[in-house]
Structure formats: C-alpha cells, structure tokens
Amino acid sequence: VTRFPVLRWAVLPLALLAAATVVVTRSGLVEYLRRGVPPVEELSFERVTLEPGRILVDIVNGGPDAVLVAQVLVDEAYWQFTMTPDRSVPRLGRASIEIPYPWVKDEPHQVTLLSSTGITFSHEIPVATPTPQVGPRFFWVFALIGLSVGVIPVAIGLLWYPMLRRLDRRWVDFALAITIGLLVFLGADALHEGFEAAAGVAGAYQGTLLVVLGAVGAVLLLQMAAGSRLKKGGAEERQAIAFLIALGIGLHNLGEGLAIGAAYSLGEATLGAFLMIGFMLHNTTEGLGIVAPIAQDRPRIRTLVNLGLIAGLPTILGAWLGGMAYSPMWATFFLALGAGAIAQVVIAIYRVLSRSAGGQLLEPLTAGGVLAGMLVMYATGLMVA
Amino acid sequence: MDRDRRLSRRELLKRGAAGAAGVAGLTVLGDSAGATMHAARGEPSAMNGAHSMAGVVGSVSSDGFDPQAFLEHFDWGAESRLPSGQTLREYDIHAVDREIEVAPGVLFPAWTFNGQVPGPTIRAREGDRVRARFRNMGTHAHSLHFHGFHPADMDGSLEPVPPGGEFVYEFDAEPAGLHLYHCHVMPLKKHLHKGLYGAFIVDPPTPRPPAREMVMVMNGFDTNFDGENEVYAVNTVAFAYHHRPIEVRKGELQRIYLVNALEFDLVNSLHLHGNFFHVFRTGTSLSPHEFTDTIMMCQGERHVIEFSYRHTGPFMFHAHQSEFAELGWMGLFNVVERTV
Numbered sequence: 113v114t115r116f117p118v119l120r121w122a123v124l125p126l127a128l129l130a131a132a133t134v135v136v137t138r139s140g141l142v143e144y145l146r147r148g149v150p151p152v153e154e155l156s157f158e159r160v161t162l163e164p165g166r167i168l169v170d171i172v173n174g175g176p177d178a179v180l181v182a183q184v185l186v187d188e189a190y191w192q193f194t195m196t197p198d199r200s201v202p203r204l205g206r207a208s209i210e211i212p213y214p215w216v217k218d219e220p221h222q223v224t225l226l227s228s229t230g231i232t233f234s235h236e237i238p239v240a241t242p243t244p245q246v247g248p249r250f251f252w253v254f255a256l257i258g259l260s261v262g263v264i265p266v267a268i269g270l271l272w273y274p275m276l277r278r279l280d281r282r283w284v285d286f287a288l289a290i291t292i293g294l295l296v297f298l299g300a301d302a303l304h305e306g307f308e309a310a311a312g313v314a315g316a317y318q319g320t321l322l323v324v325l326g327a328v329g330a331v332l333l334l335q336m337a338a339g340s341r342l343k344k345g346g347a348e349e350r351q352a353i354a355f356l357i358a359l360g361i362g363l364h365n366l367g368e369g370l371a372i373g374a375a376y377s378l379g380e381a382t383l384g385a386f387l388m389i390g391f392m393l394h395n396t397t398e399g400l401g402i403v404a405p406i407a408q409d410r411p412r413i414r415t416l417v418n419l420g421l422i423a424g425l426p427t428i429l430g431a432w433l434g435g436m437a438y439s440p441m442w443a444t445f446f447l448a449l450g451a452g453a454i455a456q457v458v459i460a461i462y463r464v465l466s467r468s469a470g471g472q473l474l475e476p477l478t479a480g481g482v483l484a485g486m487l488v489m490y491a492t493g494l495m496v497a
Numbered sequence: 498m499d500r501d502r503r504l505s506r507r508e509l510l511k512r513g514a515a516g517a518a519g520v521a522g523l524t525v526l527g528d529s530a531g532a533t534m535h536a537a538r539g540e541p542s543a544m545n546g547a548h549s550m551a552g553v554v555g556s557v558s559s560d561g562f563d564p565q566a567f568l569e570h571f572d573w574g575a576e577s578r579l580p581s582g583q584t585l586r587e588y589d590i591h592a593v594d595r596e597i598e599v600a601p602g603v604l605f606p607a608w609t610f611n612g613q614v615p616g617p618t619i620r621a622r623e624g625d626r627v628r629a630r631f632r633n634m635g636t637h638a639h640s641l642h643f644h645g646f647h648p649a650d651m652d653g654s655l656e657p658v659p660p661g662g663e664f665v666y667e668f669d670a671e672p673a674g675l676h677l678y679h680c681h682v683m684p685l686k687k688h689l690h691k692g693l694y695g696a697f698i699v700d701p702p703t704p705r706p707p708a709r710e711m712v713m714v715m716n717g718f719d720t721n722f723d724g725e726n727e728v729y730a731v732n733t734v735a736f737a738y739h740h741r742p743i744e745v746r747k748g749e750l751q752r753i754y755l756v757n758a759l760e761f762d763l764v765n766s767l768h769l770h771g772n773f774f775h776v777f778r779t780g781t782s783l784s785p786h787e788f789t790d791t792i793m794m795c796q797g798e799r800h801v802i803e804f805s806y807r808h809t810g811p812f813m814f815h816a817h818q819s820e821f822a823e824l825g826w827m828g829l830f831n832v833v834e835r836t837v
Binding site: 150180182183184185188189190191192193199212213226227228229230231232 | 550551552553554555600601602603604605606718720721723727735736820823824825
C-alpha cells in the first residue's frame, strides 16, 4: 500500500520532464534556433586498413546531425569509393568506406571525406604499410611484442624479491616509497595518454568525461572489491596490495598494448627496433614495485608468477585488441581504468607505509623514496627517447 | 601540428612495437614482412586496377545548371537601334543567393548572377551600346564591374548596390576582345569566389572566321571556407565534360573563349591533348600571339584559343596543375568524323 505513493512520486517528475520535452520540440523553438544554420557535421576515423590496392576506412558520426559523404579524396584527388551500409551516416552511426587506391609503401597518404555541405574530414596515414591480417601469424607476432614489452621486463623486475627480503625494515619501506613514485609516474602517464586518446573520440562519446568516469570508477570499484582485505592488516593486506599493484600496472600495460596494436590499425607503424630495449628497462622497474609490499613475507613462487602474469599479460591482450578492433574510445577507457587502478593502489600503499613509518609521508626516507621512484621512471623514460 | 612533432611515450611505444614486429617477423617468423610484399607483387591487378579509379562518384542532378548548355550559350541582349543609328543591347542581370551543386552531391552556398555560376556570357559587337539593368536580389550589396573602356561612374567598383537596389550600367562595348565582368564589392575575394563572375565577349568589327564557339570559365570552390579550393572545374561542375565529353567534328575550327575566374590559386592553365592551338591573348588581336598546347593564366586573365583536330577519338583537356586536374578541372573532347 505504501509502495504506490513512493513510485508515484518517483515517476511524476519524469512524466513532467517528458511533457516539457514534447512542448519544447513541438513549439518550434528548436527550429527557430536552427533556422538557416547549416547542420553541424562531425566524422571521426576509427580505423584505417591498408591492403594491396585498397584503403579501407571505418568512420563514426559523433556529431548531432546525420552526415552525407558526397565524395572521397586521396592526396587531394577525387577518387572512386564504395560505402556501406550507406553514404548517409546517422548520429552515432558507423560506416565503412572502400577506396581502390594504388597507395605507395613507406610514403604518407591523406584520406579526405567531403560531405554534401562541403565540409572536409581528413585522416593522415604517416607511413603506409600493409595492415597485418588477423590470423595465426598476427596473434603470434603481437604475443611476442607483448611478451617483450610487458611480461619479460616485469618478470625480471620480480627477481629483485630475494634482495628486498634481506633488507632492513626501513629500507623495505624505502622500496615501498619508490613504488609509490613509480606508480604516480605511471598513473600520470596513463591519465595524460588517456586525455590524448580522448581527443580522437567522436564528440558525442565525450572522451574527456570517459577518462573521469573510467578513473574514478576504477578507484571506487577496486576499493569496494578489495576493501575488506585491505583492512585486515598483516600479510594478507600486503599480498592484496601486491595484487592490486599488479592489476593497476596490468591495466596500464593493457593501454600500452592497445597503442601498439593501434599503431597498426591506424596505419601509423614506423620502424625503430632499438627503442624496444628502452621499454624493457622502463618496464622492469614495474616488477620491483609489485614485490616491494610482500618483501617481508614469504610468498610462494606461484604467487610471484601470478603477479607477473597479471601485470604483464594484458600487454599481449591489448596488442591483440588494438590490432583487431582499435577504437579511440576503448583506448581512452582502458587508459582511464589504468589510471584509476594505480591511484587506488597508491592510496593503499600509502596507508601501509604511514602505519609503519608513523604516518609521516614527509619523513626523509619516504619522501626521498617517492622522489627516487619518479626519477628512475623519468631517467629510464629518457632512454626510450 | 605541435602534437606531431612531440614524441610521447606512447608514440615511441608504437615505433618500438613496429620495430619489434619487424624484427619478430624477420628473425623469428622467417619472412612476415616479405610475405606481404610478395602478396602485393603476386596480385598486380589490385594495385594497377586502382590507378584508373580516379574521379568523383555519381553525377550532378540534371534539374540545375547544365554545363553543356552553358558551353555554347551567348546572351546578345535585347537588340534595338538608337536614334543615332548605334545598336543598343539591353541585358537583365540580377544577383541572387542560390545553392549550387559543384560536384555530385556537394552543395555550395553560392552568390550568383541570374541564378547560375558563371553568370550568363554577355556578348556584343565593338561599338554597340551596352545597357545592363542590374537588380540586387541577394542578401549582401553587390555590383557589376565590366572590364573595358567606360566612364568612372559606370565602373561598379565604388558604388555598391544594396540588397533590393537597382542600377543601370551603360557604356559602349570596347575594345574588342574577351573580357570579364564581376561583382566589385569588398571583401572582393568573398564576392568573387562565391560565384559573381562571367565572361564578356566584344566581337571585333571584322568578324573572326566562322568556327564552333565555346565558353570555358575556369573556376573553383572553397566548400569548407578554409581559403583553399576543394573543387576545380571549367564551368563550375567538377569533371562535367569528363563524364559527358564535348563532341567535336574532325577538321572543324574550334574557338574557345577561355576565362580564368579562379580564386586563391595564383595561376591556372589549359592543356590540350593530341593537338596544338593558336592563342589570341585577351582576344584583342586577330593575329595569333602563340602556337602552343599549354597556356598559363593568372587570376582574371582571358584568352581566345583556336584549334581543329586531325584525329578522331577521345582527347583530354585539363589544367596542367595536376592537383587542379584531379580535383575536377579535367574534360574530354570526343572527336568524330565530319558528316556532310
């Protein structure tokens, strides 16, 4: 009996809102404001695939109005094309364009779409190379890349564990502080890259807010999921933190993997094999960060292996996903998740650290450790450059 | 852009990854990159076939401006005789805003003379009295500015005609030659590239030899208003004469009144395939200045060119700026046997 009034009071504002919407749309106010103004058109390039004699383009309409693609240009020349499902792309709609074009290997190309109102949308292919076809070789190559960039460096970093175990308690805290530094650096990087990827997200999908949603969402969800373990204290809490660090780093590496795959799917792949070594150095420090919380415990080998896999394997997964179906939206979202997960784990480590160091973040050894962690990441980052 | 110059961590990752893929492909998998190369070489038709796929898709709707009709249409005006015995030619020209189709499916919000771009080709004989009644039915001030001899108050450059206004331009048609008329209201670039221009032909007292005559106004359209043309053409519609070639009889003298009304780009040109032509610069002399197959023209420059074909078949004509040609300024003459 009491439920009906509650429901009624819940529905009433919604009903009024619906009525108000009808009044606004029927009153001609919208038409009045739009009178004589050309439609707002926006098309984003989701994916560009290069095959011998063909360029395939996937687009999404993130603007408020439908867009009619009237003509297609490649390198400032009108070119034949076919478009599915239709030349007219509705709001939030997608379409694929096939252009039979004799593109030149290792040279840049530009694809431009000309709408019926004369607006142009361009995409630059910096260096044209055939897009790898999805198949056994594709999975194998990208798995190898993920292994080299993600899994192996993290595993090597984990091998600092025996050293950490022999350290004095004060220096373990120092190592934890270093971990905080590493994570702050990675978190900032994920956030920065997330916002950068957000710029490529079709307008209606609100890239910037997607970053906020992903990051804050990750913090809250992880806190909810791991909250009870984190309050228990002792070895269980420390192990939970280690897994959270691995997860955070894993999500960050997933974002990196997506970028690797995306480099191919957007036709942006260029050569530079020596940079791999820089990345291996860079990512090795991630392993150190994972084992630092459990240095005083005696984790089983299996635990260490699991930690390494959680942190490293997502690189492979990301590379596959990015190579097969990259979209700026997913890249943004995963990078944001990584940033949030890292923020959450920084909070968790700080709690542990503040307990053992008497709550003094600005104690010289702790502050120095955080700074050292950031400096290490910066320095190894320089090697990448 | 700034972003391109800066190498972010992720940017480098991509490169590193690409490098790794290359290394992995070559060392671990044997010949991944090579396999793709081979595939490309193994299917030459894929690449070669794509070479002939240039041009626009679809065709311009037929209910608007017809480039074929415009090509050979000359507006001689309403002819009468003044008491002095001088021939009077009266023209009605109005400016009106109109959306025009400049390439299949691509609409351009133009400012037009008599609803078309280029405006009607105005033609008179040297010494005729020209009386052009101009009505401005557009949304901005416009004017008619003719090239040629005329009094200062007939110049159309210092007295804009407001929307709804009217002005009668009157002067004697001279000198003989191929001239231009256009709106001369500031901002000039805007008024010109929006479409307010046309050819003004003054025939010499001694007529030119009989020929098949055509008007070609080379123009372009900046559809996204970024100061560069997206569409180039003769007589407005990209590839119009490429899709519907102009039929020409072998051996017959062809005369083109060629006008460059292009904005933004400094020069334009015409190149004829399988042929050479005589150039009568600005059409002011009856003896040719040059015999060539390519002529370069600055903004506002005009020439009369004459030629005839020795061979039958399709022959291209286009701007020799490849960029302009591929953006629409390309056409075909289809030369056929002369039937008696």
